[in-house]
Amino acid sequence: MIDLRPALAAVEPEWRRLERAVYERMHFILGPQVRAFEGQFAQAMGAPHAVGVGSGTAAIEICLRAAGVAGEVLTSAMTAPFTGVAILAAGATPRFADIDPETLLLDPDDAANRMTRRTGALLPVHLYGQPCRIDRFRALARDAGIPLVQDACQAHGARYQGQPLTRFSPYVAYSFYPTKNLGCLGDGGAVTTGSARVAGLVRSLRDGGRDPNAKGLRVQISHRAATNARLDELQACLLSALLPHLDAWNAARAQIARLYDEALAGCPGVGLVRRHACSVCHLYVIRAARRERLRTYLAERGIATGVHYPAPLHLHPAFAGNGLRRGDLPHAERAAREIVSLPLYPFLAADDAARVAAAIRAFYTK
Numbered sequence: 001m002i003d004l005r006p007a008l009a010a011v012e013p014e015w016r017r018l019e020r021a022v023y024e025r026m027h028f029i030l031g032p033q034v035r036a037f038e039g040q041f042a043q044a045m046g047a048p049h050a051v052g053v054g055s056g057t058a059a060i061e062i063c064l065r066a067a068g069v070a071g072e073v074l075t076s077a078m079t080a081p082f083t084g085v086a087i088l089a090a091g092a093t094p095r096f097a098d099i100d101p102e103t104l105l106l107d108p109d110d111a112a113n114r115m116t117r118r119t120g121a122l123l124p125v126h127l128y129g130q131p132c133r134i135d136r137f138r139a140l141a142r143d144a145g146i147p148l149v150q151d152a153c154q155a156h157g158a159r160y161q162g163q164p165l166t167r168f169s170p171y172v173a174y175s176f177y178p179t180k181n182l183g184c185l186g187d188g189g190a191v192t193t194g195s196a197r198v199a200g201l202v203r204s205l206r207d208g209g210r211d212p213n214a215k216g217l218r219v220q221i222s223h224r225a226a227t228n229a230r231l232d233e234l235q236a237c238l239l240s241a242l243l244p245h246l247d248a249w250n251a252a253r254a255q256i257a258r259l260y261d262e263a264l265a266g267c268p269g270v271g272l273v274r275r276h277a278c279s280v281c282h283l284y285v286i287r288a289a290r291r292e293r294l295r296t297y298l299a300e301r302g303i304a305t306g307v308h309y310p311a312p313l314h315l316h317p318a319f320a321g322n323g324l325r326r327g328d329l330p331h332a333e334r335a336a337r338e339i340v341s342l343p344l345y346p347f348l349a350a351d352d353a354a355r356v357a358a359a360i361r362a363f364y365t366k
């Protein structure tokens with residue numbers, strides 16, 4: 001579905017130059033390269049501050065810890081399981097709401113109906129690169145007096161109505177998993193925020209609760225319940241080399257997505273997912289009748305596909321006891337049966353995307 005090699009080749013000289021400097025410094029954790037990348041990433045996201053962490057899961061967990069969240073956290077049932085895992089890691093309890101069937105994003109009306117006095121935070125997800133109705137979630141969180149944490153793990157570079165995501169809440173979590181729009185060669189992540197206080201807390205929470213400004217032996221004092229989730233210097237080299245290309249590569253993704261839109265419009269058996277212009281097109285997802293047969297048909301023709309995601313989170317054993325059963329979130333459950341993700345990455349040739357769309361059409365019209 002994704003070939004990372006062209007992107008790596010495009011940045012290799014700069015990436016290797018930065019890596020050589022790390023080996024010369026022999027400073028592998030929380031050194032000048034991570035600091036430099038944090039400044040570059042903050043600027044690229046339009047955020048006042050960015051803090052590198054060990055993964056997207058850690059970014060969400062640390063946001064919840066920084067916000068002092070206890071009790072229940074309400075999120076989308078249609079997301080990566082790691083969204084729910086991060087809630088558990090923060091010592092909170094995941095609760096789930098249904099999606100808008102047209103966009104597959106968390107539905108603000110359903111979320112509002114499911115909020116209770118026990119809801120300690122809202123955690124909407126900008127899924128597939130498409131910002132959710134973050135203005136609505138901001139209003140819901142504000143009215144309830146609870147924090148709003150944004151899962152932007154699939155939405156590098158996305159803005160909502162032209163505004164950076166940090167304008168809507170001081171907790172925005174990103175993942176640099178290798179296949180993301182901005183990915184490293186292992187695990188990595190970041191938190192962006194408009195608050196210097198939150199940025200300082202996140203720096204402490206990623207590093208065992210230590211004080212990032214402490215001097216001498218006081219460095220070894222832990223001040224708060226925290227985790228160890230630091231972005232490392234070597235991953236930051238690649239991220240700094242890739243970042244200047246992010247906007248152009250997001251534009252290339254959008255072009256392929258438009259090609260799929262046009263080639264699959266009106267195709268029997270296929271339902272298109274509504275996408276706004278502000279999407280950074282992390283994944284191209286369709287609804288497909290007889291999904292598994294379609295996937296086999298495509299695989300036989302050398303076309304890889306994915307399913308993001310095959311089960312809504314309220315049905316995962318890890319989140320048992322969340323109060324919901326099969327049938328309770330019908331839109332997420334139906335989507336989980338129907339969705340399929342098509343090949344999409346910035347260097348996918350237009351001819352190859354056209355071949356994928358033609359094969360799908362052939363499957364449904366043969």
Ligand SMILES: Cc1ncc(COP(=O)(O)O)c(C=O)c1O
Binds near residue numbers: 058082083177187189
């Ligand atoms: C929506 C979403 N949330 C959270 C995560 C967790 O990120 P990571 O794999 O970097 O821990 C991912 C990626 O896997 C994701 O796609």
